[in-house]
Each structure stands twice: as structure tokens, then as C-alpha cells.
Amino acid sequence: MTAQMDPQHAQYVAAQVADARVNVELETEGMTLNIGPQHPATHGTLRIIVRLDGEQVTEVDPVLGYMHRGYEKLAEVRTYPQVTTLINRIDWVGSFANEVPFVLASEQLMDIEAPERAQYIRTILFELGRIANIVLFLGDMGVQLGAVTPMFYALRDRELILNQIESATGGRFHPNFNRIGGVKDDLPAGWLQDTKSAIAKIMSFCDQAEGLIVGNEIFQERTRGVGVIPADVALTYGLTGANVRASGVDWDLRRDSESPLPYDKVDWKVWTHPDGDSFARYWVRLQEVRESCRIVDQLLDSLPSGPIMAKVPRIIKVPAGEAYVATENPLGEMGYYVVSKGGLEPFRVKIRTASFSNMSITPWLLKGAYMPDVVTILASLYFILGDLDR
Amino acid sequence: MPSAEEEVAEVPKVDHIRQELLEEVKNQLGSAVIGEHLSPGKDLWVRVQTQKWAEFARVMKEKLGFEFFDFLSCIDWKDSPYGRSLSSAVDIELGNTEQEPPAEALSTGVAGGDTRFQMIARVYSIKHNVGITVKADLGESMAIESWAGIFHGAAWHEREAYEMFGVSFQGHDNLRNIYLPTGFEGNPLRKDYPLMARLVKPWPGIVDVEPMPEVAEPAKTTPSGASTQNPDAGGAP
Numbered sequence: 001m002t003a004q005m006d007p008q009h010a011q012y013v014a015a016q017v018a019d020a021r022v023n024v025e026l027e028t029e030g031m032t033l034n035i036g037p038q039h040p041a042t043h044g045t046l047r048i049i050v051r052l053d054g055e056q057v058t059e060v061d062p063v064l065g066y067m068h069r070g071y072e073k074l075a076e077v078r079t080y081p082q083v084t085t086l087i088n089r090i091d092w093v094g095s096f097a098n099e100v101p102f103v104l105a106s107e108q109l110m111d112i113e114a115p116e117r118a119q120y121i122r123t124i125l126f127e128l129g130r131i132a133n134i135v136l137f138l139g140d141m142g143v144q145l146g147a148v149t150p151m152f153y154a155l156r157d158r159e160l161i162l163n164q165i166e167s168a169t170g171g172r173f174h175p176n177f178n179r180i181g182g183v184k185d186d187l188p189a190g191w192l193q194d195t196k197s198a199i200a201k202i203m204s205f206c207d208q209a210e211g212l213i214v215g216n217e218i219f220q221e222r223t224r225g226v227g228v229i230p231a232d233v234a235l236t237y238g239l240t241g242a243n244v245r246a247s248g249v250d251w252d253l254r255r256d257s258e259s260p261l262p263y264d265k266v267d268w269k270v271w272t273h274p275d276g277d278s279f280a281r282y283w284v285r286l287q288e289v290r291e292s293c294r295i296v297d298q299l300l301d302s303l304p305s306g307p308i309m310a311k312v313p314r315i316i317k318v319p320a321g322e323a324y325v326a327t328e329n330p331l332g333e334m335g336y337y338v339v340s341k342g343g344l345e346p347f348r349v350k351i352r353t354a355s356f357s358n359m360s361i362t363p364w365l366l367k368g369a370y371m372p373d374v375v376t377i378l379a380s381l382y383f384i385l386g387d388l389d390r
Numbered sequence: 391m392p393s394a395e396e397e398v399a400e401v402p403k404v405d406h407i408r409q410e411l412l413e414e415v416k417n418q419l420g421s422a423v424i425g426e427h428l429s430p431g432k433d434l435w436v437r438v439q440t441q442k443w444a445e446f447a448r449v450m451k452e453k454l455g456f457e458f459f460d461f462l463s464c465i466d467w468k469d470s471p472y473g474r475s476l477s478s479a480v481d482i483e484l485g486n487t488e489q490e491p492p493a494e495a496l497s498t499g500v501a502g503g504d505t506r507f508q509m510i511a512r513v514y515s516i517k518h519n520v521g522i523t524v525k526a527d528l529g530e531s532m533a534i535e536s537w538a539g540i541f542h543g544a545a546w547h548e549r550e551a552y553e554m555f556g557v558s559f560q561g562h563d564n565l566r567n568i569y570l571p572t573g574f575e576g577n578p579l580r581k582d583y584p585l586m587a588r589l590v591k592p593w594p595g596i597v598d599v600e601p602m603p604e605v606a607e608p609a610k611t612t613p614s615g616a617s618t619q620n621p622d623a624g625g626a627p
Contacts, residue, residue, distance in 0.1 A: 065569035072554075073579055076470075077588050108432060235516070236451075238459040238543035249516065256519045258431060322499045324433060324512065324523060326460075337510070337523075339465060339499055350510070352461040360546040389569065 030058065035374075037066050044385030046359075050366070050374065057374060060366040062359060067389040075349040080106050080180060080316045083346065087336075088174040090353060091387040094133030094330040096125045096165065099178040102349075104260065105325035105338045106180045109318045113260055117306045118182035123261045124299050125165065125177065126327075127292040128195070131202055132161045133330035134289050137382050138209045141282055144379040145222055150212050157205040160198040167191060180316055182309035192300050199293045206290050214283060223278035227365055227377035230276060237364070238357035241332025242288060243381060245272045246280035253328035261327075266298040278380035285382070317344060331355055331387055351390055355383035405430035407520050411454075412436070415522070418449045425501035425525070435501040437525040443509065444535035444561075446524055450513050451540055459541035460512035460521060462548060464528070464555040467498050468506050470581045501525055507555060509534055513541070528557060536562035554579035 005013075036047035045066035051059035071090065075083050087102055088095045100122060107113060114122070139154025162172045168187055169175035177184050213219050229239070231247040244251065252270040254263045271287035273280035320342040326335030332354025339348040358381055365381075366374055408428055415436055416423050422445065425437030438446045450456040496506060507528040514521040528534060536559035537544035548559045549568040556577040559565055567574060576583050 065567075065571070068569040070578065073585060077585060232457065233542075235457045236459060236542050238461070238541070251516045320499075322435070324521075333460070335461070337461070337463070337512075341469075341497065348465050350461065350463045350465075356546065357459075357461075357543055360543050364542070 033371075037063070046383075046385060046388065048362075048374075048378075050371070052371060055370050055372075057366050057369050057371065060363045062362055064359075064389055067385050069390065071390050072349055072351055075346055075351075077345060079344045080318060080346065083349070084178055085174075085176050087351070088176055089386060090351070090390060091133070091329065091331060091334070091355075091384045092173055093136055093384055094129035095173055096129035096169075096175045096177065097133075097327065097329040098334065099176070100126055100261075101325045101327045101329075101334055102336045102338070103178040103180055104327070105323045105336045106316075106318055108323045108325060109321045109338060109340055110180065110312075110316075111319075112181055112310050112312060114182045114310055115307045116262070116304050118308045118310075119260055119262055120299055120303050121168075121183050121187060121308065122178065123263065124195075124296055124303075125168065125175065126261070127296045127299075128161050128165055130292050130330045131289055131296075132158050132165065133384075134285050134292075135161070135202065135205065137285055138206075138213070138282075138289070141376075141379050142213050142219075144375050145219060147213070147216070147219070150209060153205060153208060153212075157201055160201055164191070164195050164198050167194070179309065179312075181312035182307070186308050192303070196297065196300060199296055202289065203293050206286060206293075209286060214286065220279060222373075222376055223282065223380065224275075225277055226373050227278045227369065227380060228276045229361065229365060233364070234276070234361070237361040239332070239361060240354050240357065241328065241330075242281055242284045243332065243358055245270065246284045247276035248272055248274045253326060253333060257326070259327065262299070263295070265302065266295050268295050268298075278376055281380040281382070315344070317342070318346070326352065329354055331382060331384060332358055334387075353387045353390060355385075355387035356390070359383050359388055407518060408434040411518075411520060411522065414454060415450075418453055419446060422446070425503075427500040429500075433521070433523060435523045435525065437501040437503065437527075440526050440529065440534060443526045444537060444540065446526075447511075447513070447537045447540045447544075450522070454515070455517055456513040456515045456522065458514040458516055459537075459543045460514050462509070462511040462537060462544050462551065464551045464557055464579075465499070465508045465510055466506060466555065466579065466581045467496055467503065467508065468581045503527055505529060507532065507557070509551075509557070511537070511544075531558075532556055533558045533560055535560050538562050553577065556580070 031052045033050045033052055034047070035050060037045040047063040047066065049061040049063060050057055071086060074086055078086060083102060084099045087098045090098045135154050135158045139151040142148070142150035165175060166172045168191055169177040169184070229243070229247050231244070231249050234244045234247045234249065250270060250272050253259070255270055268291045271284050271291065273284050318340040320340050322337070322339050324335055324337045326333050333352065334354055335352040337350035337352070338346050341347040362378070362381070366377060369377060405428065408430070412426060412428060412434060419438065419442065422439050422442035423436050424439055427435040498508065503525065505527040509526045509528060510523065512521055512523045526534065534557060536548055538548060538559070539561060545562065545564065546568060548562055549565060551557045552559060552565055553567040553570050553574070554577055566572065
């Protein structure tokens with residue numbers, strides 16, 4: 001490198017600088033950025049086409065379907081007990097929760113009800129599935145902001161819950177434990193005590209996450225006031241779960257629907273947050289895990305004795321009719337609209353998944369956001385690709 | 391199918407909230423409501439005229455406070471031409487049923503219906519904790535008004551119904567495939583769209599294994615057949 005610049009080159013540099021100044025004053029040219037379908041921030045195979053003006057997003061077009069498996073069609077050619085195996089794979093992180101609304105809808109059509117003990121076991125495993133699911137989110141949100149450590153704590157402590165699900169059902173991720181009229185097996189010996197100690201560990205993980213992430217200044221800077229969703233917009237887009245509770249809507253299907261699951265027998269609270277931003281969504285989910293721990297703890301104490309299966313025929317034939325049953329799943333409302341014409345198979349199953357509706361707000365929500373916030377907003381909405389694409 | 395009267399007789403509980411809601415909906419929409427079904431303690435269905443589909447959504451949202459959009463989809467009521475629900479012979483034998491030919495008359499679900507395709511949607515009131523499912527018939531043109539302007543969340547659900555059933559939503563400004571690739575031919579959730587995997591290899595049915603082979607003839611005739619079949623019993627003195 002020469003100490004003195006060639007005068008011709010200096011002139012060229014000066015012209016470039018002048019050009020750059022003009023460019024700053026004038027509008028920059030728009031740019032299209034393609035995020036995914038193989039991008040870590042998209043949790044799988046979601047593709048998002050973003051139109052950018054400088055750092056600011058002007059248009060968002062999510063492209064779905066890279067993982068579309070056609071469950072609604074496949075369910076039409078399976079018998080009712082076989083469908084639960086299939087729908088386990090929708091939200092694969094908290095998959096016990098996927099089975100429950102379908103089984104409840106079938107039971108409603110058949111006009112049978114599972115015995116009390118079976119409902120308790122269902123609820124306990126449902127809540128364990130929720131904990132396994134949301135604990136992963138609590139760690140993963142840190143990764144999206146560059147903090148990798150919480151993820152490892154989350155994976156470590158989630159393992160305790162998965163072990164409990166595995167020892168009761170035989171499957172870590174896909175329990176397939178629900179039967180129409182009850183559950184497959186009773187709980188193994190010593191399970192209650194082991195679950196209690198696992199729950200205690202999760203409670204301490206929540207405290208840890210609160211200190212590591214919620215109390216972190218960088219996290220607060222990046223999430224407070226970012227991606228704000230007003231309550232009325234959230235409802236018109238069909239947002240559910242923690243996403244809508246973070247916008248101040250006090251609504252939880254566990255408390256508010258006429259469900260046979262014994263949520264009314266335990267003492268717990270529905271948390272809401274008035275802000276509606278990414279921070280509020282994280283905070284509400286953190287409280288939700290704590291409440292789930294409380295629910296499981298109380299249900300384990302009050303687990304009634306009795307049968308775990310109602311009297312059902314060996315070959316399940318569901319009378320003609322229609323039923324829609326939805327439950328509050330880890331990601332939000334999940335419901336099955338089951339249409340029966342009286343056969344061995346459902347005639348039509350419409351699966352309403354939480355992530356599909358939750359993500360439909362993204363074209364509205366990401367408009368005007370800055371590019372680095374796109375990742376945190378997407379992460380805070382929390383979707384599972386299987387739940388989005390079905 | 392159990393009629394509404396039978397279900398009321400079974401469950402003596404009267405569902406006041408849904409009963410009042412049904413009266414209110416009928417007051418607001420008048421003759422547009424052409425079918426209804428109330429299942430006490432479970433759910434409420436109404437069927438509206440096709441041309442009043444969007445008006446129903448507007449009335450529910452603006453007058454009755456049903457601000458939460460749940461889902462929207464379509465049902466094909468035609469029986470599958472590939473046999474009854476594509477059951478295999480084993481299913482039919484175990485289920486004690488017969489391979490029924492597709493029904494001549496179209497059978498539709500609760501709240502009635504006259505056409506092969508029916509729209510179905512659900513809205514919910516958080517204030518009253520009650521939901522209502524609405525249906526509307528789809529004529530030959532498969533055209534119906536879009537809800538996307540009223541409930542923004544309906545936009546994606548309508549794109550799904552468009553590609554899966556071929557419903558054309560009027561007033562939807564972005565009606566294109568959502569899951570399927572652009573240019574995909576056919577509407578997969580229609581009953582006459584074949585599920586190729588099932589046609590190529592029949593499903594084993596309720597039992598996941600093939601039927602056991604016939605027991606060999608000598609074992610049946612020998613009186614001590616059990617000992618020859620069971621090596622443990624035969625080996626012990």
C-alpha cells in the first residue's frame with residue numbers, strides 16, 4: 001500500500017463517496033430476501049420471502065407446504081384407533097396433546113366417557129407434554145438471540161419429562177397412549193414419585209430461565225415493544241394460546257370449555273400480559289410451565305383409583321354424527337371436526353391446528369419490522385412445522 | 391343419525407346459552423337461516439343460504455360479538471367411488487359389515503344440506519364462551535363470498551379450501567395454493583380424488599398382520615396334536 005494516493009484514484013474515491021451520500025438521501029432500491037426453507041430460524045422447512053427496503057420489511061410472503069403430509073385425507077382411510085398413531089406426528093414436540101381432542105371427539109360421538117382415573121392420567125400426561133414442548137421454546141428463544149446456553153439447560157431438563165412420558169407410555173415423542181374410552185395402561189410403580197421430582201427440577205429450570213433470559217438486558221431490549229399484536233387483531237386472525245393471552249385476552253380452553261378433563265378440580269391460574277409484544281409471549285409461556293407443574297403436582301396427589309377403560313366394543317364403530325372438540329394444546333387451540341357416517345373410519349376429519357392460524361398473522365405483523373427482529377418475532381410466535389403444515 | 395328431539399330426550403338438561411344464541415341468530419338473519427341443530431351441552435349448528443354466507447360472518451362479528459375466528463373448511467358429502475371408505479375385505483369381515491354400494495341419495499350431516507359440497511366454519515365468542523358452527527351449500531359453480539375481509543384469519547383457510555376442494559372465493563385478493571405446488575392438478579380432498587398409495591397396495595385393515603395360514607391337516611386329526619405342536623411339552627418326560 002502506497003503512502004500517497006494516486007490523484008486519479010483519489011478523485012475516483014471522492015466521486016464514490018459523493019455518490020453514496022446521494023444514495024443515502026434518495027430512496028434505496030428494494031431487495032427480495034429468501035429465508036429458508038433450510039434456515040435455522042424457521043425451525044424446519046418454512047420458507048419466507050421478505051421484501052426489504054434497507055433494513056425494513058415491506059412485504060412478507062410465507063410459503064408453506066414443504067412438510068404437508070395430507071393427514072385429513074389419510075385419516076379418511078383409517079379406523080378410529082389407527083388415526084391416533086397418525087395425528088401424533090402433527091405437533092411432534094408435545095404429541096400426547098394431539099391425541100386427546102380427537103379421542104374426546106370420538107367419545108362424544110359414541111356417547112361414552114372414559115373413567116375418572118383415565119381422565120386424570122390423560123390430563124397428567126397432557127400437561128407433561130405441554131411442559132416438554134414449552135421448555136424447549138424457553139431455551140430456543142435464547143438461541144434466536146445468540147444465547148446458546150439456555151438451550152442446553154432446556155434440553156437437559158426436558159429429558160426428565162420425556163423419561164417420565166416414556167416410562168408410562170413406551171414412547172418418548174409419540175406415546176399413542178390414548179384409547180377411545182380410556183388409556184392403554186395404568187401408570188407403572190414408582191412413577192408418581194419420579195414425576196414429582198422431575199416436576200421440581202422443571203420448577204427450578206423456570207427460575208433459571210427467568211434469571212438467564214427474562215432478566216437479561218439484551219433480551220429485554222430485543223423483545224420489548226417488538227412485534228406488538230393488539231387483542232382485536234389477534235382474535236380476528238384466530239390466534240390462540242399464549243399468543244393471545246400475551247395480548248391481554250383472558251381465555252384458556254382448559255378453564256373455559258366444557259371438557260371432561262379434570263382441570264376444574266385443581267387450583268391454577270391463567271396468566272395474561274397486557275403488552276402483546278415478543279417479551280409478553282415469552283413471559284406468559286414461562287408462567288404457563290409453572291402452572292402446568294402445579295396442575296401435575298396436584299393431580300398426582302389426588303389421583304383416584306378405579307378402572308382405566310370404559311366398556312367399549314372390540315371393533316370401534318362410531319354412530320353417524322358430527323362433533324368438534326378442541327383443547328388448549330401447548331401451541332394453542334387444537335381441534336378436530338369429526339364427521340362420521342357410521343362406519344369404521346371417519347368420513348371427514350378437519351384438523352384445526354394452532355400454528356396454522358398463529359402464523360397467518362405474519363404478513364400483517366412483520367410489515368414494517370426490522371430484519372433482525374423478524375427472527376425474534378417468528379420465534380416468539382412459536383410454531384412447530386408439523387403443526388403448521390399437517 | 392339421532393335427530394335433535396332424541397338427543398334432548400336423552401339429556402334432559404336444557405342448554406339455555408345456546409338456545410338463546412340460536413334465537414338471536416334467527417332474529418338477526420331471519421329467513422337466511424335454513425337449517426339448525428342444537429346438541430345440548432355440546433355444540434350448535436346453523437345452515438345459512440349461500441348468498442348470506444358473508445353476511446352471517448358480519449352479523450356474528452359486529453352485532454353478536456363473536457370476534458374469534460376458529461376455522462373454515464369444506465366437506466364433500468359424496469361417498470367415495472373406491473368402495474366404502476376404501477375398506478379392505480378384512481375390515482368388512484371383522485366389522486361385521488358388508489361392502490355397501492355408494493348410496494344413491496346424498497346423505498348430509500346435521501343441519502341438513504342439498505348439495506355435494508358444503509362450506510363449514512366456526513366462530514367463537516370469548517365473552518360468552520360459546521361457539522357456533524355454520525354451514526352453507528355450494529352450488530355447481532363452487533362460488534361463495536370470502537370471509538377474508540371480515541375475519542382476516544380466514545384468508546389462509548380459504549386458500550386451503552380452494553386448493554383442496556376447488557371452492558372459488560369471491561373477494562379474496564390472493565387466492566392461490568397454500569400447501570400444494572403451483573400448477574398442481576386436482577383437488578385432493580374431494581372424495582373422487584384417489585389416494586394412490588391405498589389403491590396400489592390395499593391396507594391390511596384393522597389387523598396389521600395378514601391372516602394366519604391354515605392349520606396343517608395332520609395336527610387336526612391326531613388326538614395328541616397338542617404334544618406334537620408344542621416341542622416343550624413333547625420333550626418333557
